[in-house]
Amino acid sequence: MRFKVNLLALLLAYQSAAHPHDTFSVDHRRNAEHDINPKEQVIVWVDRAGHTISIEHKHQTPTTTYKNSPTELPLLPNTDNIVPDNIIPDNLLPNLPTEVPGLNTNPDSRFGISYSPYTSYGTCKTFDQINQDIEHLRHHAFIRIYGIDCDQTKLVTQAAKQHGIKVFAGVFDLQNFPDSLHYIRDAATAAGGDWSIFHTIAIGNELVNKGQNNPADVANAVNTARDILRGAGYQGPVVTVDTFSVMLQHPELCAASDYCAANCHAFFDNNQLPETAGEYAIDKARRISAAAGGKKTIITESGWPHAGQPNGRAVPSPENQKKAIASLRKAFADDPDLVLFTAFDDLWKSDNQWTFGAERFWGIQDTGRERERDRE
Template sequence: MKAGLLFAAGIATAAAHPRRHQHPAKRQATEVDVVTVVDTVTALEPSVIVYVDGNGQAVSKSFYGAPATTPTDAPSSVAPSSYAEPTTESSSEAPPPAYSSSDSTPAPAPSFAPSSAPAPTSSSALSGDFSGYTLSYSPYNSDQSCKSQDQVNTDFNVISGYGMIRIYGTDCGQTATVLTAAKAKGMKLFAGVYDVNNVDAEVQLIINAANGDWSDFDTVAIGNEGVNDGRYSVGQVVSAIGTARSMLQAAGYSGKVVTVDTFVAMIANPQLCQASDYAAANCHAFFDGGVTAEDAGQFVLNQAQRVSEACGGKDTMITETGWPSDGETNGQAVPSPENQVAAVHSIRTAFSSNIVLFSAFNDKWKQNTASTFGAEQYWGIYGDAP
C-alpha cells in the first residue's frame, strides 16, 4: 500500500514518503527470504519531481502542470485488486507526477448512498453492516511463514461479514486457503497476481485453485502499484492484463480483470484503467500529511472522483484505504487507535460500497521504516491476528 506522492502547493522543497508494499519472497520448503524495498521520492521544486532509489541515486524525473479538475459526479458502482516483486531496473516510462491535496476542490455530496456507520465512540469502528465492503487480508505469520488452512479459518471467524476479501498473490497456496475460508463465510474473493513478469504461472495457480468453479470469484488483479513504484512500465502491465484475461477466459472465468495502482499513477496513466474492467486505485489519506483522520473519507472520495474522470467516467473502486493505529505523526495525520476508528468511520460515511478497507490485521511480518512513518505494521483494523 502507498499513498500518492504528495506535497503542499507553493513549497519549493519538500519530501514525499510513499508507502512501500513488502511481500515475502517465493517460499521454499524450509527457507523464507524477504525482499524489502524502501525508496525515497523528493520534490525539488513545485513542478519537478526527481525519483531516487534507496541509495539516493536519481533514477528518473517527471514534470507536472495544472492539477486535474475534480469531476462533478462521484464514480458509479463497481465491483472491486496485488503485489509485484521489485526489480533493479527503472521503468521505461516516466513515473506519475506528484499530487497535492491542495490540487483538489471540495467534492459534492457523494452519489454513493452513505452507510449507517455508527459514530466512533469506542475503540472499535466495526459495528454495523459491512456486507457492502471489501477487506484486504494477508495470510502470513509474524515470522513471514505461511498460515495454514486452520489458521486462516480462525482469522475468518473474526472478520466474517464482509462482502468480499482481497488478497495480493498466489504464494502460500493462499488463493485456495482464503477461497475456502471466504466461501464458508459467504464472501467473494478478490484474487491477485503478485509478479506481473510471472503472470502465466501465477494465473495458472489461480485457475488450479478455482478447479472449474468461478462462482466465488469477483475480480482478479494483475499487479499492485507497479507503475507507481517504477517496477513496471505501463506497457508491461497492459500486456500482462491481456495475457491474464485470455488465460482466465479460456478456463471459464467471466469475471473482472484489473490492475491496481495508486490514484496518482492511475490519473497520470489512464491506459491502466482502459485496459481494466474498472478503475482500481489505492488511496491513503494518512500519507497526504494535510488530512486529519476525521476528513479521511472526503479526501478518498475526492480522489475516487478524479480517477473516474481521468478514466473517462469508468466505474471506480478504491482498492486500499485505511489509517494506522501506531507510528509517527505525518503533519496533521496522527496514527492512533482513536484516529483509526475515526478514519474508518469517515470512510464508511463517504462510501457504502466500492471500497477496500486496509487491512484485516496488523502485518507484523512487515518491517517498519522511516519512509512509512514507522506505521507499516499497524494498519490492522482488527488489531493483531488471533
C-alpha cells in the first residue's frame, strides 16, 4: 500500500486516526490523491493496519496524478525482517472446525439407543450374537439395557468395551434388591474394575407407572443403591426411570436421582404426528426439569413404531418412523440428552390394550437381520 504525500500532508496525517485492516499486506495499493504544489515528495509504505514499514524522500517536479490514471510504482522494500505488531497470538485464535479423516459424523453418534439381548423367541442371546449387535450399534454414544437376567450386564458391557461405547445399565425392578446390584458389580470386575464403562445405573423402569411400587419406596431404593455403588467404586449417575407423566406428578423421584430420567413417546398421544415427535419429547423434558427446580432431564426412551394400529393421528408406518426419528434428532441436536427406542424389533413381546398392536415393532435398525440370526 503506498501513499504519496508532501511533508505538510504527512504531518497532518499524524493527527488523524488510522484505519485498521484485518490482515497484513504490502500488496494492496491505494491510488495517489491530486497533488497541487509539492516541494518534497514523501512515499510512506504501510501495512493494512496503518503501521509504517518505510519512508522514502524524493525531490521531483510536481505532477498531477488522478486516481484513475496509471502510475509507475517503485519497487517494494525488502520486508523479510519486518515483524508486524498486529499478529494475533496462536493461543487467542478461534478454534475453527477442521475436517478429520475417519471422524464419526453419524447423526446418532451423540445419542444413546436402547437394546434388549433376547432372540425373537424370548431366549437369551449368546455373547457372539450380542457382540454382533453392539458392533452394529457402535456409532451411538451408549447402549441402554434394562435388567440383569441372561447375564446381560456382563455380556453387554464386555461387548461395549470392545467397541468403545458406554452402557446405561440397571435393575428392572426391586425384586431381590439390593442383592441384584451384585450383577452390576460383577460386570465392572469383568471389565477390569473399570466403572467408567457405565454411563448411568438405573434402579427400576416405570415402577410407579405400572403400580409395582410407590414413589417413596423407589426413592429409597435409589438412595440405597447409590450408597452401595459408591462404596464399590462407581461415581457416575444413579437414577430411577419412569414415564414423563409420573415424573411430573412425583418430583421426589427426580430429587432422589442424579438427574431426571423419563420415557416419552409422542405416539401414545393421539393428537401427535411423527413430525412433532422431537418437539413433543423436548417440551416434556423442559417441563420435568422446571418441576424439579431446574435439574437436568434425559429422555431415556423415545421413538415411533413402524407397524401396528393407528392411535388417532399417530399412525405407525416405516415412513412415519423415519420422520419421527428425524424429528427427535433435530430437536435434541444441541442438547443430546436422548435415548432412541429401540435398536431392533422386540418380537418376543406381547401386546395389550394400550400398545395398539405395535409393541413388537419399534426397532429402528434392520429387523430382517435379527430374524435371520435367530435361525442360525
